[in-house]
Amino acid sequence: MEKVLNIILQYSDTKEERKQLKNYLDKIDEQLTNFIGQLDLVMKQLPITKYSLGYMYLLAAKASLKRFQNPELILMQIQTFLLQCDPSQVSMSIDKFFFLCRRFVTISIREKFSHGAVYPLKIAIEKIGRSGELTPTHAYFLQACLASQNFSAALPIIESDVFEIDTKHTKIKIKDVLLYFYYGGMIYTGLKKYDEATYYFELAVTIPADTLSSIMLEAYRRYLLTSILSTGKAPLIPQNTSMSIQGMLKKVSKPYEEFVEAFRSMDIERVGICISTYMEVYEKDKTFGLVKLVRDNLVRRKIQRLTKTYITLSLEYVSQQLNMNSTQEAEFYLLDMIEQGEVFATIDQKEGQISFHADPEPYDSVRVSLELNNKIQEVIGLAKNLDLLDEKISTNSNFIHKMVIKELQGGGNKTEEND
Amino acid sequence: MSQENKIEIEKEIEIEIDKENEKTIEIEKEGSGEESKGEEENEKKTEKEKEKEKEKEGEEKKKGPTKEQLEQIKKKVQEREAANEPKFIKGVDFSSFDIEDYIEGYQGHTRMDRLLFIAQRSEIHQQKALKMFIEEVKKTRNIQKYRKIVEKYSDVLQDEKTLDQKWIDKTLKDSASTYDILETNLKKAKENVNQEGIRDGNVQLGHFYFGKGDLKSALKYYSRAKEATGDPIEIVNCCLAAIKTAMEGKSYSHISSYLNAAQKKSEDLELETNGILRTINGFLSLTSREFKTAAHQFIHAPGKKVFEYPEIFTSLDIGIYGGFLSLATFNRRELKRNILDNEYFKNYLELVPEMRDIIYNFYESNYAAFVEGLEKIKPQLLLDQYLSSHVERLYIRIREKAIIQYFSPYLTLDMKKMATDFGTTLELIEIEVSNLIAEDKLAGKIDQKNKILYGTRINKRSQTFQEVLSFGKDYRRKTRALLLRANLIQNKMTVKRPRKKLMMGGENMNFMNMQLLNLMRGFN
Numbered sequence: 022m023e024k025v026l027n028i029i030l031q032y033s034d035t036k037e038e039r040k041q042l043k044n045y046l047d048k049i050d051e052q053l054t055n056f057i058g059q060l061d062l063v064m065k066q067l068p069i070t071k072y073s074l075g076y077m078y079l080l081a082a083k084a085s086l087k088r089f090q091n092p093e094l095i096l097m098q099i100q101t102f103l104l105q106c107d108p109s110q111v112s113m114s115i116d117k118f119f120f121l122c123r124r125f126v127t128i129s130i131r132e133k134f135s136h137g138a139v140y141p142l143k144i145a146i147e148k149i150g151r152s153g154e155l156t157p158t159h160a161y162f163l164q165a166c167l168a169s170q171n172f173s174a175a176l177p178i179i180e181s182d183v184f185e186i187d188t189k190h191t192k193i194k195i196k197d198v199l200l201y202f203y204y205g206g207m208i209y210t211g212l213k214k215y216d217e218a219t220y221y222f223e224l225a226v227t228i229p230a231d232t233l234s235s236i237m238l239e240a241y242r243r244y245l246l247t248s249i250l251s252t253g254k255a256p257l258i259p260q261n262t263s264m265s266i267q268g269m270l271k272k273v274s275k276p277y278e279e280f281v282e283a284f285r286s287m288d289i290e291r292v293g294i295c296i297s298t299y300m301e302v303y304e305k306d307k308t309f310g311l312v313k314l315v316r317d318n319l320v321r322r323k324i325q326r327l328t329k330t331y332i333t334l335s336l337e338y339v340s341q342q343l344n345m346n347s348t349q350e351a352e353f354y355l356l357d358m359i360e361q362g363e364v365f366a367t368i369d370q371k372e373g374q375i376s377f378h379a380d381p382e383p384y385d386s387v388r389v390s391l392e393l394n395n396k397i398q399e400v401i402g403l404a405k406n407l408d409l410l411d412e413k414i415s416t417n418s419n420f421i422h423k424m425v426i427k428e429l430q431g432g433g434n435k436t437e438e439n440d
Numbered sequence: 441m442s443q444e445n446k447i448e449i450e451k452e453i454e455i456e457i458d459k460e461n462e463k464t465i466e467i468e469k470e471g472s473g474e475e476s477k478g479e480e481e482n483e484k485k486t487e488k489e490k491e492k493e494k495e496k497e498g499e500e501k502k503k504g505p506t507k508e509q510l511e512q513i514k515k516k517v518q519e520r521e522a523a524n525e526p527k528f529i530k531g532v533d534f535s536s537f538d539i540e541d542y543i544e545g546y547q548g549h550t551r552m553d554r555l556l557f558i559a560q561r562s563e564i565h566q567q568k569a570l571k572m573f574i575e576e577v578k579k580t581r582n583i584q585k586y587r588k589i590v591e592k593y594s595d596v597l598q599d600e601k602t603l604d605q606k607w608i609d610k611t612l613k614d615s616a617s618t619y620d621i622l623e624t625n626l627k628k629a630k631e632n633v634n635q636e637g638i639r640d641g642n643v644q645l646g647h648f649y650f651g652k653g654d655l656k657s658a659l660k661y662y663s664r665a666k667e668a669t670g671d672p673i674e675i676v677n678c679c680l681a682a683i684k685t686a687m688e689g690k691s692y693s694h695i696s697s698y699l700n701a702a703q704k705k706s707e708d709l710e711l712e713t714n715g716i717l718r719t720i721n722g723f724l725s726l727t728s729r730e731f732k733t734a735a736h737q738f739i740h741a742p743g744k745k746v747f748e749y750p751e752i753f754t755s756l757d758i759g760i761y762g763g764f765l766s767l768a769t770f771n772r773r774e775l776k777r778n779i780l781d782n783e784y785f786k787n788y789l790e791l792v793p794e795m796r797d798i799i800y801n802f803y804e805s806n807y808a809a810f811v812e813g814l815e816k817i818k819p820q821l822l823l824d825q826y827l828s829s830h831v832e833r834l835y836i837r838i839r840e841k842a843i844i845q846y847f848s849p850y851l852t853l854d855m856k857k858m859a860t861d862f863g864t865t866l867e868l869i870e871i872e873v874s875n876l877i878a879e880d881k882l883a884g885k886i887d888q889k890n891k892i893l894y895g896t897r898i899n900k901r902s903q904t905f906q907e908v909l910s911f912g913k914d915y916r917r918k919t920r921a922l923l924l925r926a927n928l929i930q931n932k933m934t935v936k937r938p939r940k941k942l943m944m945g946g947e948n949m950n951f952m953n954m955q956l957l958n959l960m961r962g963f964n
Contacts, residue, residue: 184920184923184924184927185927186928186931187931188931194933195933195934195935195936198928198933199935223921224921224924227921227925228928228934228935229925229928229929229934230934230935231934231935231936231937232936233935234935237935261921261925263934326878329877329885330874330877330885331874331885331887331888332885332886332887332888333888334888335888335889338888372889377885384901384902384905389905393908393909396909396912396913396916399916400912400916403915403916403919403920403923406919407919407923410923
């Protein structure tokens with residue numbers, strides 16, 4: 022170990038040296054685990070920022086253990102490391118870094134310390150990877166947020182629309198991508214933003230796939246549920262789901278498909294029956310909460326339908342139509358909906374009448390025009406991205422090669438763009 | 441109409457459609473003999489069936505029916521036959537319907553078919569219709585049909601209960617000898633290479649089999665006759681004979697193909713038969729529920745000529761079908777242009793003054809008279825073989841149109857008055873109107889307390905903003921998803937089958953792979 026320490030101390034100054042250091046460390050990596058006892062000592066002697074690369078290897082070796090006598094210590098160590106490490110050094114051995122983050126999350130969840138993992142991981146994200154680029158740490162970060170129920174911490178990250186993927190740079194795996202969107206959807210669900218949640222689940226489901234992954238399956242099930250919650254309509258399987266798995270998804274999610282069907286029929290009783298039939302499944306999948314929310318939603322949907330057709334309505338009529346037990350229940354729902362802004366109405370308690378109003382949004386304020394402007398800018402940006410992508414593909418030598426062959430074989434009528 | 445009624449009606453309509461399928465299979469069984477029934481039944485069934493059965497039979501077709509499968513199919517058909525016996529139409533008073541009046545205009549086999557239909561649908565007319573049916577069937581050589589109906593309805597028939605064995609024997613002898621003569625004629629014509637003779641011989645044999653009820657053979661001979669001649673008029677005639685046969689057998693694909701052939705030949709010629717061909721076109725649209733197209737086709741079918749083809753449809757039919765279908769599908773402008781201002785069609789509409797009155801009342805907004813007339817004509821429409829299964833559905837549509845038209849000039853409307861004008865109660869009209877609003881067919885809102893219907897003027901501006909915002913959001917999402925997928929594919933990242941050696945580190949991955957493997961096993 023002395024030898025290792027010295028080498029680290031010596032070879033950490035210039036870029037060249039660090040490269041050599043990295044190669045060396047890679048070679049002896051496996052042996053490091055033999056010196057577990059001494060690792061702490063060695064690490065204490067290395068200031069983190071200056072010697073991030075070496076420190077990381079040592080720390081990772083320690084973290085690869087299954088059990089710890091002193092879990093708090095390792096967690097502290099990783100935490101400090103993440104906060105203080107030098108990005109340029111660390112990015113030289115990026116899979117080690119991700120490994121470290123992964124272990125960090127796993128251990129902290131096990132030790133019920135996930136809330137402490139949130140901030141360090143966020144810093145980790147910022148240190149590695151360009152903005153907008155998806156890294157495995159994103160997934161771990163979201164996992165920590167979920168485990169600690171700290172949803173709002175995750176918001177700035179997921180709202181920044183991370184969509185770029187570069188395996189060479191980040192060595193990201195498909196599982197991390199899946200997890201990112203799945204967790205993202207869960208976080209939005211926790212924040213009751215069902216629209217965005219549906220979007221993220223949909224993204225998870227439409228990832229190109231040859232075979233079914235359990236993450237995708239869970240995402241699909243929640244997709245169905247959150248889709249109903251946000252639009253009130255029963256959803257179809259996302260259009261761009263890989264063909265090979267469409268059938269499989271549906272087959273395995275029968276309790277949910279049936280539930281969706283029951284919802285589509287707008288029949289409260291039928292929904293109730295479906296829930297009681299499959300209650301065990303929902304509980305096992307931990308989707309029971311969502312399911313109950315959806316059932317609740319059905320009542321609201323029905324009330325909303327009424328707003329479309331009536332200007333005034335009696336509370337009694339509402340409670341009758343919706344098979345409620347009393348007018349109080351109807352009133353309760355309505356109050357809630359009015360507060361949430363799902364319905365525009367006033368209740369005349371004396372008469373037991375409800376009067377509905379039209380949506381008072383006049384769309385003529387500064388706020389609206391600003392919003393529109395922003396959105397337009399976004400769209401222009403996206404369109405530019407698309408153009409870039411298109412150009413990249415059409416100038417790709419493989420693609421041009423294929424096109425030429427096609428045309429030579431006859432019947433070619435595509436236009437080629439040669440740049 | 442209340443919600444429950446509607447659902448029941450839908451069910452009845454389904455039953456109607458099934459009945460027609462059952463009929464198809466019946467006739468096929470009678471007609472054919474040696475041919476493999478399995479294949480044929482598959483063909484006939486898939487025309488109008490629900491999807492489940494299509495899949496099952498699609499599979500069976502691919503493998504080719506084995507003996508056991510044929511047995512199974514026969515059993516299935518028999519079960520369905522038993523379950524879908526043509527039922528009487530309930531809840532309608534058919535006493536105003538006069539069979540003899542109705543059947544007068546028709547000739548040939550269609551008399552028989554229509555009478556049987558009436559017998560099966562109208563309880564009070566059953567006996568008379570059956571008697572008349574037996575008269576008609578005896579004019580043909582269709583022994584099987586005669587037997588079958590007599591046996592089936594033996595408890596209803598009184599005098600005719602016993603089979604007229606004399607007629608049966610005579611017909612058998614007659615058929616045999618006629619057949620011999622026709623065969624010989626055809627042979628001779630073939631030997632002499634007499635094209636006209638060949639055609640005629642085939643046509644005669646076609647008529648022969650048609651009369652016997654062997655529809656498949658009839659079609660065969662008509663088709664041969666068609667091939668044997670180049671004269672367009674003769675070709676069209678052969679096609680028409682084939683169409684008649686196919687209509688009796690309810691084989692829509694045949695009807696369609698012969699119709700196409702006939703129309704191609706007679707495209708530029710001003711033939712007498714163009715009218716009936718166009719009418720058949722309308723009929724096909726009707727059966728595939730393209731009501732608006734059918735309306736147009738029926739109205740323009742006769743053209744400037746007089747319409748003459750009582751073996752399938754009469755001119756009254758043109759008036760009824762055309763009028764009824766346009767009432768259900770045209771808006772006011774179309775109604776005016778195609779019916780009220782249409783010189784030629786007016787003549788046909790005059791033949792059915794009740795229909796004419798209904799249309800005029802609708803146009804002039806005499807809703808009370810309109811509703812009354814509509815109810816009055818219902819029995820007649822329900823007993824028409826081809827229209828019956830669509831009547832309820834179209835009635836709902838017509839009523840909806842009337843309500844929408846009724847409300848259109850108003851900003852506010854008292855629903856009580858509306859109810860009386862439409863001959864229904866306040867509750868029922870409220871349900872009808874609320875359904876229309878929910879389906880976006882009526883722009884209005886109900887004030888339940890005062891029972892007033894308010895018209896809403898939609899705020900276009902607000903609507904536009906909403907649409908734009910939502911479209912923009914949609915676009916952004918779709919594009920992002922696209923970019924993501926493109927990125928993934930570019931980086932060659934997809935969800936792949938896990939390799940046996942679990943290479944990726946971390947406990948989670950092991951667990952995940954096990955789950956994946958289990959899932960795979962579950963499917964295979």
